[in-house]
Amino acid sequence: MKNIKNKLSIATCTLLGGASQQAQSGEAVDNAWDLDSSLLYYSEADDRVSVTKAMAFLTGDISSEDSVNVNLVLDTMSGATPTGAVRSKTSGVSSFTGASGASSNIAGGASTDRVKFSDTRLGIALTWNHGWDRLSTISYGGSISVEKDYQSYGASINYSSDTDDRLRTYTMGLATTYDIIYRKTDGTPEPMSNVEDNNIFSDGERYSYDAIFGISQVLNRKTVAQLNYTISFSDGYHTDPYKVISLVQLVGDTDDGSYTFSELERFFESRPEDRLRHTLFTSMAHQYGDSGETVHLTYRFYTDDWGIQSHTFDMHHRTPLSESSYIEPHFRFYQQSAADFFMHSIRYESVNQELPRYASADYRLDDGTGLTLGLEYGAQLSGGRFRVRFDYINWQYEEAEYDETKAFVLQVSYQKLFD
Amino acid sequence: MFISVKKQAAFLLLLAITLTSSAYAQKAPAFSLAGDQGRVSLSAYKNKVVYVDFWASWCKPCRKSFPFMNAMQERYGKNGFQIIGINLDTDKKDATNFLKKNPAKFKIAYDPDGKTPGLYKLKVMPTSYLIDRRGNLVNIHKGFKENEKNKIEALIQKTLKK
Amino acid sequence: MYKQLLLVASICTALSGCSFYNAADEAFTMQNVEPWQRDILARDDMQLDPDVMRTFADEHIYFSKEASTGGRGVGGGGCGCN
Numbered sequence: 001m002k003n004i005k006n007k008l009s010i011a012t013c014t015l016l017g018g019a020s021q022q023a024q025s026g027e028a029v030d031n032a033w034d035l036d037s038s039l040l041y042y043s044e045a046d047d048r049v050s051v052t053k054a055m056a057f058l059t060g061d062i063s064s065e066d067s068v069n070v071n072l073v074l075d076t077m078s079g080a081t082p083t084g085a086v087r088s089k090t091s092g093v094s095s096f097t098g099a100s101g102a103s104s105n106i107a108g109g110a111s112t113d114r115v116k117f118s119d120t121r122l123g124i125a126l127t128w129n130h131g132w133d134r135l136s137t138i139s140y141g142g143s144i145s146v147e148k149d150y151q152s153y154g155a156s157i158n159y160s161s162d163t164d165d166r167l168r169t170y171t172m173g174l175a176t177t178y179d180i181i182y183r184k185t186d187g188t189p190e191p192m193s194n195v196e197d198n199n200i201f202s203d204g205e206r207y208s209y210d211a212i213f214g215i216s217q218v219l220n221r222k223t224v225a226q227l228n229y230t231i232s233f234s235d236g237y238h239t240d241p242y243k244v245i246s247l248v249q250l251v252g253d254t255d256d257g258s259y260t261f262s263e264l265e266r267f268f269e270s271r272p273e274d275r276l277r278h279t280l281f282t283s284m285a286h287q288y289g290d291s292g293e294t295v296h297l298t299y300r301f302y303t304d305d306w307g308i309q310s311h312t313f314d315m316h317h318r319t320p321l322s323e324s325s326y327i328e329p330h331f332r333f334y335q336q337s338a339a340d341f342f343m344h345s346i347r348y349e350s351v352n353q354e355l356p357r358y359a360s361a362d363y364r365l366d367d368g369t370g371l372t373l374g375l376e377y378g379a380q381l382s383g384g385r386f387r388v389r390f391d392y393i394n395w396q397y398e399e400a401e402y403d404e405t406k407a408f409v410l411q412v413s414y415q416k417l418f419d
Numbered sequence: 420m421f422i423s424v425k426k427q428a429a430f431l432l433l434l435a436i437t438l439t440s441s442a443y444a445q446k447a448p449a450f451s452l453a454g455d456q457g458r459v460s461l462s463a464y465k466n467k468v469v470y471v472d473f474w475a476s477w478c479k480p481c482r483k484s485f486p487f488m489n490a491m492q493e494r495y496g497k498n499g500f501q502i503i504g505i506n507l508d509t510d511k512k513d514a515t516n517f518l519k520k521n522p523a524k525f526k527i528a529y530d531p532d533g534k535t536p537g538l539y540k541l542k543v544m545p546t547s548y549l550i551d552r553r554g555n556l557v558n559i560h561k562g563f564k565e566n567e568k569n570k571i572e573a574l575i576q577k578t579l580k581k
Numbered sequence: 582m583y584k585q586l587l588l589v590a591s592i593c594t595a596l597s598g599c600s601f602y603n604a605a606d607e608a609f610t611m612q613n614v615e616p617w618q619r620d621i622l623a624r625d626d627m628q629l630d631p632d633v634m635r636t637f638a639d640e641h642i643y644f645s646k647e648a649s650t651g652g653r654g655v656g657g658g659g660c661g662c663n
Binding site: 473475477478507508509513533536537541542543544 | 615616617618619620623624
Binding site for chain 1: 585586588589592604607608609610611612613614616618619621622624626627628629630631632633634635637638639641642643646647648649650651652653654655656
């Protein structure tokens with residue numbers, strides 16, 4: 001049983017409310033230990049980013065009222081990523097050597113639009129879930145994530161409570177995160193400074209605070225639905241220390257579109273020092289048909305004070321192939337509007353032109369859409385659960401220099417149940 | 420006038436006491452369900468202490484409670500103790516499969532239409548109802564946790580002594 | 582973007598073709614569910630998040646490629662993803 005799942009729900013940045021799904025199905029605490037392990041490979045076309053992700057999630061009861069989750073994640077990342085600069089006419093990717101393929105050399109003013117990188121991330125999260133009383137659970141979580149150029153420390157507390165008929169669950173959660181951001185070899189560059197100047201500040205720091213309020217409800221024998229509202233505020237360094245933006249002059253005919261960008265100078269990007277986000281998340285699970293097909297739908301509305309709004313629609317549809325195996329297509333559509341300070345590049349106006357206070361050419365802050373098509377196969381084996389999935393993702397952006405990202409995801413997972 | 424008020428008050432008090440005590444000594448609702456060998460009826464266990472447990476194959480803590488119930492039946496059966504496990508699976512096949520993996524040493528009754536749990540006002544799966552020798556409900560236990568076993572056993576012992 | 586919207590529209594049309602409305606009606610009709618009628622709701626694949634590990638991985642992927650994130654819950658950790 002997915003006892004682990006329910007508990008992990010509280011543990012990780014996943015759903016609240018799932019925490020007491022088990023209660024909703026009229027059950028008390030299960031004593032089983034449960035280990036879920038997974039290997040994931042993510043790869044972008046055109047030799048962009050590739051990531052290998054190994055995960056192990058362990059859950060177990062330590063008493064009738066208490067359970068713990070231990071989540072371990074190890075990521076190995078490498079490839080080349082757009083810097084935000086306009087495409088150089090000469091070569092595509094600059095090649096840097098060094099112990100870790102450090103990308104700090106862009107501070108030297110290399111005329112490239114992509115930069116190679118490689119990194120390793122280790123993430124550990126611990127959660128302790130405690131049955132407060134017959135109907136409610138409180139969870140305390142702590143997490144650490146370390147990379148060569150990033151550190152993140154988080155703490156969270158989540159509370160969920162069922163109504164007496166266990167058809168409805170209210171959830172509330174608070175979380176805080178402290179992030180330290182720097183470049184592999186030095187601190188963070190001065191925002192909007194010329195790359196040539198190599199003005200380096202100390203490490204960037206960011207504090208984030210999140211609050212979530214959720215409700216989940218059994219609608220009928222075959223449907224359960226959920227609604228969450230999340231508000232997040234973050235304060236501190238939000239800039240990407242590797243990203244740059246070009247000062248350009250248009251060369252050619254702007255009327256018929258046959259022009260190119262000629263890069264004059266290059267600056268480090270600059271983002272606001274705080275961000276306020278609101279998220280509305282809805283989700284439902286429904287079973288239908290004689291063969292027990294299930295459909296999972298989620299819709300998310302997101303808005304923040306950087307001017308970004310987004311809509312995310314996600315659907316998984318599971319069809320049993322036999323008593324113990326299934327096939328599950330996946331469909332996801334995402335659409336976002338650009339951040340107010342997103343720009344492809346800064347246009348040259350005059351020698352003494354004033355630079356904008358905030359500017360980023362990071363394609364991820366552009367107007368864009370993302371489309372995912374995937375397929376999963378799962379099988380129940382004796383004592384465990386196996387599944388393999390393949391997803392193809394295509395992102396398209398309106399203005400960014402790199403206006404398309406194509407990627408695939410391959411994930412193999414095995415869940416072992418210790419009864 | 421005053422006397423009549425006192426009389427009325429006394430009557431009401433008496434009525435209240437009668438009602439409360441009768442509510443306290445609530446009779447366990449009768450049932451007669453299909454079993455593995457013939458019907459299983461509560462009325463057949465008069466003068467016995469009966470432990471009625473509602474369970475289903477999909478309910479995980481129900482499975483956890485089976486070894487405990489087997490132990491209780493073996494330990495106290497000779498003292499006039501009977502466990503009746505009322506299965507609430509809509510498909511009997513699921514119950515049969517479950518019982519193959521988790522054999523029961525007590526009586527099993529099948530209620531695929533879910534008529535009995537309504538009579539017992541069942542709120543949680545599993546829930547057990549302890550019924551004394553006079554047919555009165557003496558305890559309702561919601562859910563099943565390992566650390567509650569001793570408490571339930573003590574109640575069984577106490578009820579058997581009554 | 583328009584190419585993708587077109588694809589979405591065609592998928593929606595296909596969905597509505599297969600008696601989508603009946604399914605929606607069945608899904609959203611509120612009914613009381615007694616404790617002993619929760620066999621379907623107790624199934625692994627009927628949990629709101631049926632695969633926490635997959636969700637965790639997906640959230641990480643989309644977080645590192647899109648401007649918005651979160652919604653399911655709070656906690657966990659950040660990363661400096663490219």
